[in-house]
Amino acid sequence: MRWKTPASALLALAFLIPAAPAVAQAQSPGLDAACQTVERKVYKDIRSLYTIDLDTAAIVEVRLLAARILHEADTNKLTVLPGALQERLNGTSDDLRAFLKTDAQRIWTTDLRIGVGQTMTGAGVNVRAAAQKTLDTGTVEAFLAYLNDGVYAARALDCAAQPTPTPTSQPTPTPSASPSATTTVAPTPSSSDSAGASGGDGGGLPVTGADTATVASVGGALLLLGGAGYLIGRRRRSRFVA
Template sequence: MRWKIPAGALVALAFVIPAAPAAAQTAVPGLNDACQTVERKVYKDFRELVTIDLDTANVSELRLLAYRLLAEAQAESLPVLPGEIEERLKGTSDDLRAYLKNVENRWATALRVSIGQTMTGAGPNVRAAAQKVLDNPSVEAYLAYLNNGLYEARALDCASQPTPTPSQPTTTPTATPSATSTVVPPLSPSASVGVPGGDGGGEGGGLPVTGSDTATVAGIGGALLLLGGASYVIGRRRRSRFVA
């Protein structure tokens, strides 16, 4: 079981050793299922990653290849395949060799499942393109759809969606003052209080006289009336005597 010792080194080498030149692809932006621009996921050809003779390769070479395939399967989010490779890495070298000889078929199945997943909730163009590929199965057709056909069909579906119209802001009506409302000004201390039928005489129109001042004025007026009456009576008596 000496092959377990350099397992960490094999994992590091799986990422350091470059893949085949054809696998180094530059992804251009595309649309996701929400019609948002994202970086495309590039699906590589696993057949080009197998660069060793599986019949004569030693255990280290087999494990290094398995780790490279595992890293790529995880990067592409392929279903089933990552778990299968991890299980074979835990087994014997013979089991790993036998699995790697059949990995092309397992990889094609994972691609087919991935294509079926793109149809969930997709538009009519994506569903039609995916179904066409599934009806004519081949690894080349699977890769062409996942790397290009999917994004082309999705762009058509996104373009056919109606453009949402911006909602108009809701205005709250403001209360307008009533035409019949009357504003009553406050009474200032300097306002004059008029006497009914009079013009509220006096400069500044002072307040009416009340209290003890009123009694004094009334008394003087009464006295004047009495004096006037007495003078009138005396004057008539003197006049009658003079005439007589």
């Protein structure tokens, strides 16, 4: 006989019938592999869910037990158990009952071992050492203790041992000189100007322009007067001799 009840309906019905009483304990936050604070993943011991006698229990009770186990397996993201259990839920009641009696806990233990091994990927020295010790022990109790507490304690040690990153000092950009007002540079006097400026006893400037023309006119007039005086004087001398 095959059951066609949807798994979601079974799961809802499963929580209407409480399992073994358990005290819920608030878990403190832990660190993930990147040393970020996260909520801890709690691995429930599915053995505590076995509150019925699988040999004599009604099929409804068997399927409710299977639904509770499937919920925990999905919550913990186990590797093998969710698919195997869902396959039995889709099968016959006898197959499901036999699976819960003989295979479910064995596969669950294998999934816990896989979970312990997965925490070693890229982990620090403390996590790797604690995980290897757990795998060497090989018991369900050791797996649960490590996954619920041990890995977080070891990870805290690894994160605390990491060096604090030193902020890289950025070079302060040197402010570029802002363009200032244009500065007019006085032209350097040429050699000809220097020579003219240094002429004469007083080192004065050469006479140019209208002053030069006046001097030339006066000089010409003096020359004419001198020539005229020379001629007059010579003529008088000639007359005196005669």
